[in-house]
Amino acid sequence: MTQTAIALTQDTRAAIADALNQSVAETAVTTMLAQNFHWNVTGMAFGPLHELFQKIYEDHFVAQDDLAERIKALDAHADGTLAGMLKRSKVSEFDGLASDKGMIKMMLEAQETLASTLAGAGEVAAEYGDTLTEDLCINRGQTHEKFAWFLRSHLR
Template sequence: MTETAQSLSTDANTQIAEALNQCVAETVVATMLAQNFHWNVTGMAFGPLHALFQEIYEDHFTGQDDLAERIRALDMHAEGTLAGMLKRSKVNEAEGAPDDKAMIKQLKDAQETLAETLAGAGEIAAKHGDTLTEDLCIERGRTHEKFAWMLRAHLQ
């Protein structure tokens, strides 16, 4: 049976929101990672990487909003502090001033982590019959897998 946010149990909403807050945290950190790299990339591939990093952070900004709004639709609290997101996230900030190849690898790793986290959140939503959240997680996961593929192609 398909459930809506209003028909899910409080326990289901709590579990789904916890998984989505993990997704939001990692998306926020990955957004800043891409924006940092957009600002600081140099070298012969500056133009295409500058544009790709911008495409990624703009997508992620919309994605984090969609995920947080779904948490609120479940009548749960969306984490809104950077400290909380950094503490929770499996995606790490960049350290120092990496070169373009290191930027690409770190952002690729972030995309792979996001796809995995979203797949897990989608499974939790599916377990509770929340097809709307499951669909959102699948959509976002596909986006992150595509970005991971694009970034991997730069490393070959």
């Protein structure tokens, strides 16, 4: 049975919000990873990669807000500290020198992780009948899979 956030129990909203907070954390870390790569990419593929990394971080910045606002609609706390996000995220920061292919590989892994995390959050939402959150997770997951495809194509 489909339910609105208001009709869900507090425990149910907390479980869904926890899954979404994981998604926010990984999206935030990936946003900065993409921006870092945007700033630091070099080589023959500079132009298209510079543009792709910018497209990724701009998309992810908006996505963070969409996910956090859904958490708030569930009447839960959206974790917003960088330290908390870094601690929670399965995506890691990168501070060093990487080749253009190294950057692509790291960003590809981050996109695949995000798609998986969002699929899991969508499953939690579906289990409790929260189709609005499930739909948000499905749409975001599809976006990350598309970015993964773009990145994978650069490695072939």
